[in-house]
Amino acid sequence: MPKIIRLATGLIVDPVTRRALIVRKHSSPIFMQAGGKIEAGEAAFAALQRELTEEIGLNITSDNATPLGQFTAPTANETGHQVLAEVFYIEHSEPVTAQSEIAEILWVDPASLPDIAIAPLSRYQLMPIAARRLGLK
Numbered sequence: 001m002p003k004i005i006r007l008a009t010g011l012i013v014d015p016v017t018r019r020a021l022i023v024r025k026h027s028s029p030i031f032m033q034a035g036g037k038i039e040a041g042e043a044a045f046a047a048l049q050r051e052l053t054e055e056i057g058l059n060i061t062s063d064n065a066t067p068l069g070q071f072t073a074p075t076a077n078e079t080g081h082q083v084l085a086e087v088f089y090i091e092h093s094e095p096v097t098a099q100s101e102i103a104e105i106l107w108v109d110p111a112s113l114p115d116i117a118i119a120p121l122s123r124y125q126l127m128p129i130a131a132r133r134l135g136l137k
């Protein structure tokens with residue numbers, strides 16, 4: 001049976017440099033959106049607040065995060081499963097710092113991605129949205 005993983009993720013962009021943020025955990029070779037699983041009984045926005053603080057030390061409020069809705073994509077790490085992600089668009093121009101579970105943070109040009117492993121949700125759905133919103137496409 002295909003598994004569905006419910007996620008809350010941030011599409012974090014810097015409008016000044018026109019770059020979008022992707023992260024890589026120590027546990028994975030693949031870059032993806034910052035965020036993570038929504039716990040039982042937890043609201044999507046609360047899950048994202050928790051995950052962004054844990055992963056990159058970023059504290060968001062509902063004033064600086066705009067809901068973009070739900071997106072589905074194949075999972076990054078396991079074949080045959082899907083993620084169902086609640087995505088929030090966040091403009092942020094200050095430095096962020098990788099916290100313990102994050103191995104690497106990258107600010108990428110969403111219209112011209114580097115030649116690295118990037119999760120399907122990011123590569124095919126969210127980076128194109130970032131590119132359009134930043135006027136790159």
Ligand SMILES: Nc1nc2c([nH]c(=O)n2[C@H]2C[C@H](O)[C@@H](COP(=O)(O)OP(=O)(O)OP(=O)(O)O)O2)c(=O)[nH]1
Nearest residue numbers: 005032033034035036037074075076077083119121
């Ligand atoms: N955060 C995030 N996770 C993603 C994306 N795309 C994607 O397939 N995933 C997958 C990777 C993980 O299997 C899961 C996210 O779970 P998580 O952030 O709680 O990370 P985890 O793997 O450390 O959790 P766990 O399985 O060890 O409990 O969703 C994405 O863009 N962002």
